[in-house]
Amino acid sequence: MPRFVFALATLLGLAGPAVAQETPSLPHQQWSFQGVFGTYDQGALQRGYQVYKEVCSACHAVRHLSFRNLTELGYSEEQVKGIAAQAQVTDGPNDQGEMYQRPGRPSDPIPGPFPNDQAARAANNGALPPDQSLLVKQRDGGPDYIYAILTGYKDPPAGVKMNPNMYYNEYFPGHQIAMPPPLTSDDQVKYADGTKATKEQMAHDVTTFLAWAAEPNLNERHRMGAKVILFLVIAAGIFYAAKRKIWAALH
C-alpha cells in the first residue's frame, strides 16, 4: 500500500524532488559534430582522451568503451596496443584456479578506477562518480551541459550555505555538486600536440571525447543520412513525375 501511495503521488507530481533552484540557461558552444555534415574533430578527440585519462579517469569509468574503440580517435592499432598494455586487467581463473593481473589488450573493456560502486562511494565522501560513457546522452543539453558544468564552478554567493564536501556550480541543478572542480588551472594537462591547454580548451576537448564515447557512430550516421536522403529526394521526384503522367489521363 505505501508503494501504491508513493506511485500515485509520483504520478500526480506531488512527490517530486524539491523544486530545483533557478539555473541559468546553458551557453551554446560550437561543436565540430553538430549539423548535417558534422563530424568529430580528431585532434579534439585525442586531446579529450588525454584529459579523460589524466584527470577524469581518477574517479569516472567509461565502461561501454574498449581499448579497441580508441582506433576511432585516430590512433593506430600499434598505438592502441601500447595504450592497452599500460593498464592492468584482471583475468582468469588460470589453471591453478586463481585470478591474475595481466597487461591490457585492445579487446579488453577499459577498466574503471573502482572495483564496484561501494568502493567508488567510499573513496568519494559517499558520492558516486557516474560512468561517463553515456553521460552526454544522459543529460538534457548534452555537450553544452557538460561544458557548462566543467566551467561553471564559482565561489558560492553570499548567503548560500554549502553542505559539507559540496562545491558551488552555477549550472548544476540545486547548485551543490559533490564533484570537486576537475579542471583547476591552465596547463593542467600537457597536450601531446602542443595545443595550449587552457581550462576552456580542456573542457571543450574532453566534452568532444565524451560525446564520441556516448555516440561513437555519429560520423557514419551523418554520412549515411546525407546519401539516404539524397536518394529519397531523387526517388520522390521520379515517383512524382510518374504519378503526374499516370494521372494525366484522368483529368
Add this chain to the structure above:
Amino acid sequence: MPVTGTGRTSRIIRWIDYRLPFVTQIEHELYEYPTPRNLNYWWNFGSLAGIMLVIMIVSGVVLAMHYTPNAEMAFDSVERIMRDVNYGWLIRYIHMNGASMFFLIVYIHIFRGLYYGSYKYPRELLWMLGVVILLLMMATAFMGYVLPWGQMSFWGATVITNLFSAIPVVGQKIVTLLWGGFTVGNPTLNRFFSLHYLLPFIIVAVVGLHLIALHTHGSNNPLGIDSKGPQDSIPFHPYYTIKDTFGLMVFLIVYSIFVFYMPNALGDAQNYIPANPLQTPPEIVPEWYLLPFYAILRSMTFNVLGIPSKLIGVMLMFSSILVLFVVPWLDTSRVRSATFRPIYKKVYWLLVIDVLALGYVGAHRPEGIMVIIGQLGTFYYFLHFLVLMPLIGKLERPRPLPTSIGAAVLPAGAGAAGGN
C-alpha cells in the same frame, strides 16, 4: 484479370492459382478494387501505417536477436547493439523513431477519419477495428519502451502498471500479476518482452480484418458521398499505388531526418541512465504520443462523491479512447464530410487544438495554470464527443451535397463519359 500467357511460369502460377487462388485474390484487390477517384493525400496515411507496421516488425525481429531480456543485462545489451552489432545503431534508431512515426501516421489517419466522417454507415466496424489497433499499439509501444531498462523505462512501467491498482477490490492483485512479483523487476521485464513480441502479430491480424472491412465497402472520400457508378471510381492500381509510393518517399525523408540527424530528439535523456529502483527521476513523462492521455489521467485532482480522484483519472483516460468506439453513433449527422458541415468543421479544429493543448500539458509538471488547462482540456474533449457531436448533427444545416463524385471533380460533361 486472370493470369494469361503460355510460358512455364504462367503455367505454374495457374496451377497454384486453381488450387489456392492467391494471385487472383491479389489482382482482384489491386486491379478491380474500385477506389474513389478524388482521394486526397490524407488518404496516404492508411498504407503508410501498414508499411510502418512492417518496418517495426522487421527491425524489431532483428533487435530481438541481439537483445537480452534480463534486468541485469538488458541495458548493456542495448548499448552493445548500438556499438558492436553491425549497423545496430541504425536498426535501433529505425525502431525507436519508428514508434513515433507510427503514432504520428496513425493519429493523422484517425483525424482524417474524424474530419471526413469515415466512421459512418457502413464503415462502423472498420472504424472500431481501427480503435482496437490503436489500443494494441499503445500497449505494444509502452512495453517496448520498458525493454531498454533505463530510468524512464523502469519508472514509466511503475507508474502505468500502478494505474491498475485503482480498480476496486482486485486492483492490487492485477498489479502483482502484471509485475510477476511485488515490484517492477526481472519478471516484469520478461513478460513485457514476450508480450511486446506477441502483440504486433495480433495487430497484423486486426489490420487484416480492418482491410477486409475496408475492401467490403471501399474507401470513403473527401466528399463523403457514395460512388454512383464507374465514372466515380478508378482502379487502385496503378493510380493509388503510384500516389502512395510518392507519399511513401516523402514520408521516408521525414523519417530519415529523425533517424540520421536527430535520433534522440523525441526520446528522454533519462532513459540512457540504467534503471535504478532507488532513485526516482525528477519527472516521469511518457513518450510524446501518450502525453494527451497522460494529461487526462492527471486532470483529476479532487475526489467526486467519495470516488478517489485516481480511480476517476484512470477511468477518464481509458474512456478517452473507449469513447472513440461509439463515435459512429454519437455523430447524428447523415452527412459524412466536414466539407459540407459548417459548424462541425469549426468544432473539429477546436478538438485538434484541444488534443494538442492536452499534449502540451502532459509534458509539463502539473502545477498552477497547467492543472487548469488540463482540466478544461479534458472537459472539452469529452464535451466534444458526448455533447457537441450528437447535438451538432441535429442542429446543423449541411450545405448541399454534389450529385456524384465525378460531377464534382471532373470538368462539366466529362463525368458522363464514364471510365477511361
